Amino acid sequence: WSEVLGVERIGIKDNFFELGGHSLLATQVISRSRDLFSVELSLQNLLEYPTIANLAQIIEVLTVAPGQTAMTESLEDYEDGEL
Template identity: 45%
Template sequence: EQVREISVGVHGEGATARLVAWVSGVSGEGWEEALRAVATSRLPTYMQPSVYVPLESLPLTANGKLDRKRLPAPSVAELPWSAPEGEIECLLERIWAQALDLERVSATADFFALGGHSLLAMRVINDVQREFGIELPLRRLFENPDIRSLARLVSDQRIRSENLSGAVTDATQIEMEW
């Protein structure tokens, strides 16, 4: 496989802006992973496209220049998909989809590869803490950047939190003698 043409640009605005690569000359399996590997080896994370859109050819103006206005918007269907499993993953998927302005989010997709950044990460962590009633440092999202691994962490944290609250309740019932 050989890439004939590629154009990278920003799609969306504000917090939901993400880098998209429109690529022509590719087909079959493995082309996206190969392009991601090249981008990962040569570019810092913030410069790597989060979505790759295959095209027959890039749209051109009458002058033969790239017509950015005619580049198609990336669709959720172009993202790899692994359905969320269980209540925690489903709730996390809803939180991420809302923050990233996507219809759905794969349980194995990397938050940052989908266009997430530190400000959105803070929003997601805040929503996760509110939804599940747990304390979760921001770094945990960086360490667990997909829904599936974050769900395991949230589950463990909820269990610890419940165990601690039970211990505190038992301790407060002990009568103090002075």
């Protein structure tokens, strides 16, 4: 996020959009996540869960079940311990 947003220090609970992120930058984050973690995040994921902490949980879910697209319900199930 630091490179994409041009912000030196970012906390795991900082909101992507409050730091100056917008839809075009979000597509860069999604693309870089795909390259780094081999996961398919959606723009909806970043809109609904705009922190590094939240996206890390989605990425963890997707690495356990590769080949799936992240759905927002996946994070909610994960947080509730239902996976």
